[in-house]
Amino acid sequence: MPKMKGAELITEYLIANDIPYVFGICGHGNVGMLDPLYQARDRIRLISPRHEQVAAHMADAYFRVRHKPVATLTSCGPGSCNIIMPLATALTDSSAMLAITANVPTSQFNRSPFQEVNRHFQADFVNIVRPVVKRSFQPTRVDMLPLALRQAMTTMLSGRPGPVNVDVPFNVFQEEDEVEMPPPAPPFNTQRSGASPEEIARALDMLSRARRPVLFIGHGVTLAEASAELTQFVRRLGIPVISSPNGMGCLDMNDPLSLGFIGRNGAFPANEAGRHADLVIALGARFDDRSASSWIPGYSWNFPTTKLIHVDVDPAELGRNYPPDLGILADARTFLRQILAELERGQSGSDTRAWLADIGQWRATWEKFIAPNFELHASPIRPERVVADCQAVLPDDAILACDVGVNHNWYMQFWRARRPQTMLNSWGFSGMGFGAAGALGAKLAAPDRPVVAIAGDGCFTMVPHVLCTAVEYDIPVVWVIWNNFGWVSIRDIQLGMFGGREHGTMFHQGDNKKPYNPDFAMLAKSCGVDAVTVTRSEDFRGALEHAVKSNKPYVLDVHVDADVRPPATGTWELPPTPFKEPVFGKRFLPDAAPAK
Numbered sequence: 001m002p003k004m005k006g007a008e009l010i011t012e013y014l015i016a017n018d019i020p021y022v023f024g025i026c027g028h029g030n031v032g033m034l035d036p037l038y039q040a041r042d043r044i045r046l047i048s049p050r051h052e053q054v055a056a057h058m059a060d061a062y063f064r065v066r067h068k069p070v071a072t073l074t075s076c077g078p079g080s081c082n083i084i085m086p087l088a089t090a091l092t093d094s095s096a097m098l099a100i101t102a103n104v105p106t107s108q109f110n111r112s113p114f115q116e117v118n119r120h121f122q123a124d125f126v127n128i129v130r131p132v133v134k135r136s137f138q139p140t141r142v143d144m145l146p147l148a149l150r151q152a153m154t155t156m157l158s159g160r161p162g163p164v165n166v167d168v169p170f171n172v173f174q175e176e177d178e179v180e181m182p183p184p185a186p187p188f189n190t191q192r193s194g195a196s197p198e199e200i201a202r203a204l205d206m207l208s209r210a211r212r213p214v215l216f217i218g219h220g221v222t223l224a225e226a227s228a229e230l231t232q233f234v235r236r237l238g239i240p241v242i243s244s245p246n247g248m249g250c251l252d253m254n255d256p257l258s259l260g261f262i263g264r265n266g267a268f269p270a271n272e273a274g275r276h277a278d279l280v281i282a283l284g285a286r287f288d289d290r291s292a293s294s295w296i297p298g299y300s301w302n303f304p305t306t307k308l309i310h311v312d313v314d315p316a317e318l319g320r321n322y323p324p325d326l327g328i329l330a331d332a333r334t335f336l337r338q339i340l341a342e343l344e345r346g347q348s349g350s351d352t353r354a355w356l357a358d359i360g361q362w363r364a365t366w367e368k369f370i371a372p373n374f375e376l377h378a379s380p381i382r383p384e385r386v387v388a389d390c391q392a393v394l395p396d397d398a399i400l401a402c403d404v405g406v407n408h409n410w411y412m413q414f415w416r417a418r419r420p421q422t423m424l425n426s427w428g429f430s431g432m433g434f435g436a437a438g439a440l441g442a443k444l445a446a447p448d449r450p451v452v453a454i455a456g457d458g459c460f461t462m463v464p465h466v467l468c469t470a471v472e473y474d475i476p477v478v479w480v481i482w483n484n485f486g487w488v489s490i491r492d493i494q495l496g497m498f499g500g501r502e503h504g505t506m507f508h509q510g511d512n513k514k515p516y517n518p519d520f521a522m523l524a525k526s527c528g529v530d531a532v533t534v535t536r537s538e539d540f541r542g543a544l545e546h547a548v549k550s551n552k553p554y555v556l557d558v559h560v561d562a563d564v565r566p567p568a569t570g571t572w573e574l575p576p577t578p579f580k581e582p583v584f585g586k587r588f589l590p591d592a593a594p595a596k
C-alpha cells in the first residue's frame with residue numbers, strides 16, 4: 001500500500017471523484033491541505049474568496065447548475081463556523097457540497113488549544129455543524145480517512161443530496177500512513193428509486209378519474225433531471241403544472257401548461273388551479289408554508305378534499321404537511337418514466353379540456369391585471385419593468401442567481417425560466433448573500449453562459465467582497481443590485497403588522513433620515529469592476545445588454561421603487577400576528593373543506 005499524507009489522500013480522492021474545484025479560505029488549521037493542492041493544481045483548482053460564507057454559497061450554486069459537487073475548505077474554529085449559514089441554505093434546498101473543515105491536533109484535544117470548541121466535547125465542530133449537514137465525519141487518524149471519505153461522498157450524492165462535513169484534525173492532514181485509495185462514490189443520479197407496479201397502477205387509476213388534475217413540481221424534478229419526461233407526460237395528458245421556485249424551468253414556463261409559482265407571491269392562475277383541483281400530483285415538492293399559503297385551506301390548496309399523490313425520494317417529505325392519498329417513495333424521473341411506459345401500453349388519462357379552458361380564463365384575468373406595469377417607464381424604476389427587461393435581454397440558457405428579499409418575490413411571480421437549472425433560489429432558508437455569492441460558483445459551473453445575480457442592496461452589502469474574487473479569478477458575473485435603500489421585504493411586513501411604523505428596516509443617515517447607501521458603482525470601480533448606476537427605466541435594458549456582452553465582472557446599481565408591492569395572490573401568515581393585505585383573487589373553500 002502506498003504511504004501517503006492524509007492531505008494527499010484527500011486531494012487524490014477529490015480528483016478521483018471528478019471534483020474540479022476547492023473553494024476555501026486558509027487558516028493555520030488547514031495549511032497542511034494547501035501544499036497537496038498546490039502539487040495537484042493542474043488537476044484541481046483552489047479558489048479562495050474573501051469570506052467562507054461565499055465559498056460555501058459558491059459550492060452550493062455550482063452543484064445546482066451542474067449537478068456535480070465541489071468541495072469547500074475552511075480552517076478550525078471561526079473559519080468553519082462561517083459556513084454554518086450557507087450549509088443550512090444548501091441542506092434546506094437539497095444541494096450537495098463536501099465541506100472539509102480543519103480542527104485542532106488530536107494530541108491537544110480537550111486542552112483548550114487555540115480555536116478549539118470543547119465545553120461539552122473535544123474538538124466539537126461536529127456538534128456545531130450537525131443540524132445543517134446530512135452527516136458529519138471526524139476521522140482522527142489517517143487510516144480512518146479512506147472509509148470516511150468514501151462514506152462522505154456517497155452520503156452527499158445518494159437519495160436526497162445534501163452537504164456533508166469531513167472534519168479533519170491538523171495532524172491528520174500531516175501524518176503519513178499506508179493507505180489504499182477508496183473507490184469513487186457512485187456519481188449523482190446513478191442510483192434511483194422507483195415506484196412499485198401497484199403504485200403506478202393506482203396513480204394512473206386516480207389520474208383517469210380526475211377532472212381537474214394539477215402537477216406540483218419542486219427541486220426534486222430538477223435534481224432528477226426529469227425535464228424531458230415531465231414535458232412529455234404533461235403534454236400527453238394535458239395536465240397543468242405549478243412549480244416551486246427550484247423546479248422552475250423543468251417545464252418551459254412559456255408553455256401554455258405552465259402556471260408559474262403558487263402561494264402569496266405566486267401567479268393567480270396557479271393559486272386558482274391549486275384550490276380548484278380535484279387531484280394534485282406533487283413531484284419532488286414539499287408544500288412549505290410559502291408555497292401553501294401557510295397551509296390555510298382555500299388560498300392555494302384544498303386538501304383533503306383534493307386528492308393527493310405525493311412522490312419524493314425522501315420519506316420525511318411524504319405527508320409532512322398533507323397526508324397523501326397515495327405516497328410514493330421514488331425518484332421523479334423514474335416515476336415519470338414508469339408512468340409514461342404504462343401510457344405507451346394504452347393506459348389513458350382523463351379529458352382535461354374543460355379544466356384547461358377554466359385555467360385559460362384565470363390566466364387572461366391575471367395577464368390583463370399585470371400587463372400594463374411591464375411597460376411603464378419610471379424613475380425610480382417599477383419592479384416589473386426590471387424583471388421584464390431581464391427577460392428581454394437574457395438568452396434562455398442564462399443563469400439567474402437570485403438573492404433574498406422583495407426583489408426575489410418579483411422574480412418568483414414573473415420570471416419565466418425556459419430551462420432547468422437556470423434560476424437559482426435560496427428557497428428553504430433564504431440565506432442573504434446566496435445569489436450575490438452563488439453567482440460566482442454558477443459561472444464556474446457554466447463558463448460559457450451569462451450569469452446574472454439579482455441581489456438586493458441589503459444582500460449585496462452582506463458580501464460586497466465577491467467583487468474582489470471576481471477580479472482575482474476573472475469570473476465575469478453581472479450583479480444587478482436591486483437598490484431600494486432598505487431591507488424592504490421586512491419593512492413591508494413591519495408596516496403591515498405594526499401600525500405603519502418603520503424602525504430598523506430602511507437605510508438612513510442622520511436625524512432627518514436621509515436615505516443612505518454606498519455609491520455601489522464607485523465601490524465596484526474601486527475593486528476593479530466596471531459599473532454603472534441606473535436610475536431611469538429607459539436605461540436599464542441597454543445597460544444590462546452591455547454588461548452581459550462585455551463578458552467582464554460588472555455591477556449595475558439599479559434604483560427600484562421601494563413603494564410598489566408585489567400583488568398577493570395567496571397568503572402568508574406568521575401566527576399569531578395578523579397581517580392583512582389585499583389578495584388578488586378569492587379564497588375558495590369547497591363544501592367539504594374544513595374552514596379555519
Ligand SMILES: Cc1ncc(C[n+]2csc(CCOP(=O)(O)OP(=O)(O)O)c2C)c(N)n1
Nearest residue numbers: 405406407432456457458459486487488489
Ligand atoms: C442572513 C440573513 N439575515 C437576515 C435575513 C432576514 N431578511 C430576509 S429579507 C431581508 C431584507 C433583504 O434586503 P435587500 O437585500 O435589500 O432586499 P429587498 O427586500 O430590499 O428587495 C432580511 C433582512 C435573512 N433572510 N438572511
Ligand SMILES: [Mg+2]
Nearest residue numbers: 456457486488
Ligand atoms: Mg433592499
